[in-house]
Amino acid sequence: xxxxxxxxxxxxxxxxxxxxxxxxxxxxxxxxxxxxxxxxxxxxxxxxxxxxxxxxxxxxxxxxxxxxxxxxxxxxxxxxxxxxxxxxxxxxxxxxxxxxxxxxxxxxxxxxxxxxxxxxxxxxxxxxxxxxxxxxxxxxxxxxxxxxxxxxxxxxxxxxxxxxxxxxxxxxxxxxxxxxxxxxxxxxxxxxxxxxxxxxxxxxxxxxxxxxxxxxxxxxxxxxxxxxxxxxxxxxxxxxxxxxxxxxxxxxxxxxxxxxxxxxxxxxxxxxxxxxxxxxxxxxxxxxxxxxxxxxxxxxxxxxx
Amino acid sequence: xxxxxxxxxxxxxxxxxxxxxxxxxxxxxxxxxxxxxxxxxxxxxxxxxxxxxxxxxxxxxxxxxxxxxxxxxxxxxxxxxxxxxxxxxxxxxxxxxxxxxxxxxxxxxxxxxxxxxxxxxxxxxxxxxxxxxxxxxxxxxxxxxxxxxxxxxxxxxxxxxxxxxxxxxxxxxxxxxxxxxxxxxxxxxxxxxxxxxxxxxxxxxxxxxxxxxxxxxxxxxxxxxxxxxxxxxxxxxxxxxxxxxxxxxxxxxxxxxxx
Numbered sequence: 001x002x003x004x005x006x007x008x009x010x011x012x013x014x015x016x017x018x019x020x021x022x023x024x025x026x027x028x029x030x031x032x033x034x035x036x037x038x039x040x041x042x043x044x045x046x047x048x049x050x051x052x053x054x055x056x057x058x059x060x061x062x063x064x065x066x067x068x069x070x071x072x073x074x075x076x077x078x079x080x081x082x083x084x085x086x087x088x089x090x091x092x093x094x095x096x097x098x099x100x101x102x103x104x105x106x107x108x109x110x111x112x113x114x115x116x117x118x119x120x121x122x123x124x125x126x127x128x129x130x131x132x133x134x135x136x137x138x139x140x141x142x143x144x145x146x147x148x149x150x151x152x153x154x155x156x157x158x159x160x161x162x163x164x165x166x167x168x169x170x171x172x173x174x175x176x177x178x179x180x181x182x183x184x185x186x187x188x189x190x191x192x193x194x195x196x197x198x199x200x201x202x203x204x205x206x207x208x209x210x211x212x213x214x215x216x217x218x219x220x221x222x223x224x225x226x227x228x229x230x231x232x233x234x235x236x237x238x239x240x241x242x243x244x245x246x247x248x249x250x251x252x253x254x255x256x257x258x259x260x261x262x263x264x265x266x267x268x269x270x271x272x273x274x275x276x277x278x279x280x281x282x283x284x285x286x287x288x289x290x291x292x293x294x295x296x297x298x299x300x301x302x303x304x305x
Numbered sequence: 306x307x308x309x310x311x312x313x314x315x316x317x318x319x320x321x322x323x324x325x326x327x328x329x330x331x332x333x334x335x336x337x338x339x340x341x342x343x344x345x346x347x348x349x350x351x352x353x354x355x356x357x358x359x360x361x362x363x364x365x366x367x368x369x370x371x372x373x374x375x376x377x378x379x380x381x382x383x384x385x386x387x388x389x390x391x392x393x394x395x396x397x398x399x400x401x402x403x404x405x406x407x408x409x410x411x412x413x414x415x416x417x418x419x420x421x422x423x424x425x426x427x428x429x430x431x432x433x434x435x436x437x438x439x440x441x442x443x444x445x446x447x448x449x450x451x452x453x454x455x456x457x458x459x460x461x462x463x464x465x466x467x468x469x470x471x472x473x474x475x476x477x478x479x480x481x482x483x484x485x486x487x488x489x490x491x492x493x494x495x496x497x498x499x500x501x502x503x504x505x506x507x508x509x510x511x512x513x514x515x516x517x518x519x520x521x522x523x524x525x526x527x528x529x530x531x532x533x534x535x536x537x538x539x540x541x542x543x544x545x546x547x548x549x550x551x552x553x554x555x556x557x558x559x560x561x562x563x564x
Contacts, residue, residue, distance in 0.1 A: 175409065175438070178398075178402060178405060178406055178409070179406065179409050181395070181397075181398060181402075182395050182398065182406040182409075185395045185396065185397055185398065186393055186395060188357060188377065188393075189389075189393045189395070190395075190406070191356070191357075191376065191377035191378045191381070192355065192356075192357070192377050192378075192381050192386070192387060193378075193381060193406050193407050193409055193410075193474070193478060194378050194381040194382045194409060194410035194411075194478055195378055195406070195409055195410065196378050197378065299397075
């Protein structure tokens with residue numbers, strides 16, 4: 001009994017963590033799908049989004065915990081998403097778009113530069129001390145069949161599921177989503193179909209950045225917010241995207257969730273010391289690169305002749 | 306009436322001049338052939354008229370309006386569509402979706418709604434948008450007899466059908482002019498025969514067709530007028546009959562006798 005409920009406990013924790021990774025991984029994978037480029041500033045866009053969310057929440061939440069604090073939580077989350085979306089689009093316009101015809105290394109270096117600019121500016125403006133979001137509602141865990149679940153975990157799972165399902169519907173079924181897929185498959189031909197590729201790229205950055213901000217805000221709820229938080233979180237989500245098959249949206253979701261489960265179960269069941277937890281992602285990356293370099297759901301890309 | 310025209314169009318890549326001062330004209334409602342030996346600059350000329358490439362010098366006019374430096378998506382929206390020599394379908398999309406992408410900008414137009422609202426609407430009414438576009442796209446598939454493959458991935462279509470799908474997708478953008486880059490390449494005689502019929506049916510829809518082709522039987526049979534390029538220059542222009550008897554053209558294809 002004990003071991004079964006323990007298993008479900010870790011499963012729950014792993015899914016929550018994995019859902020957050022998945023949200024971030026989606027941004028990497030969508031941008032890669034369209035521009036064949038890794039946006040290394042993605043983690044820092046997440047960081048800015050969580051700060052904006054946190055500030056908004058603190059400004060409007062009031063004193064008493066109640067219905068309003070829950071509403072305020074979502075308003076703050078949306079504020080963070082919008083801010084990050086605009087930030088993501090601006091970064092693309094200023095730092096990546098002018099380099100689209102340059103060597104492939106150029107936008108990559110530009111992205112690393114943007115990453116440092118964002119995290120240093122945040123440290124300068126907001127200080128390096130880490131902050132935590134005040135609980136929008138009572139977080140006393142309740143137990144179902146011996147598994148302790150916190151209301152926050154449920155909130156995180158619900159938000160993650162809503163985001164993933166709407167993204168998948170949007171990309172698969174909507175007109176803009178179809179244009180996004182066409183642009184990622186063949187940008188020139190998409191243009192010849194009258195698709196404004198630049199606009200589609202901007203939308204991709206906006207969506208990816210908003211998802212990252214959401215993830216960052218959820219992290220603020222569970223863990224904390226600090227200027228360099230984007231670094232490790234971003235890297236791990238990037239690993240998740242590669243493990244799932246970079247460029248593949250379902251792959252990013254799968255990769256993120258797998259990584260969350262691996263980290264949780266790795267520490268709990270395989271006895272990997274907690275201090276070594278962050279290495280699990282990278283070991284998984286190396287194994288995947290050796291066995292299935294295109295990722296779990298990725299397709300082998302033939303070089304164009 | 307001339308719908309499309311280039312004036313002294315030149316495209317050089319470094320020292321290599323692919324197209325040199327070409328004056329090319331397309332007349333409304335006709336099928337125009339563009340022929341010439343390999344490397345004569347035919348595809349380069351196509352690329353420079355459809356916005357995929359920018360001329361080094363010279364101009365392109367469409368219905369009297371200069372479109373020389375316009376981007377590909379704007380030229381498409383003005384009414385010019387094309388296919389490629391090496392078929393460029395969206396291979397991972399379904400056959401139907403390929404045509405729906407061709408309908409993209411038509412279905413997005415709604416002057417009463419702001420852009421943001423249109424975007425939100427397309428999101429909230431996913432199904433509605435899908436249905437309207439779906440119907441139009443199916444009509445194009447029927448035109449080419451491809452309805453039964455609608456839900457297949459484009460990559461899984463047999464070669465001949467892939468060519469047809471590429472044309473269907475281009476027609477979905479509702480062009481006034483359709484450029485076909487070697488539509489018969491890789492086709493067997495019976496496929497070529499049916500392609501000729503298709504091209505005539507497209508012309509009968511009121512679409513002006515311009516095609517690059519090496520299959521002389523096809524060119525001589527269906528083209529109303531032919532332009533010949535050699536070494537990037539326009540060496541002849543006329544009816545199939547005139548082209549067949551033009552000495553410069555014969556020379557370009559067969560070589561000079563004393564060399």
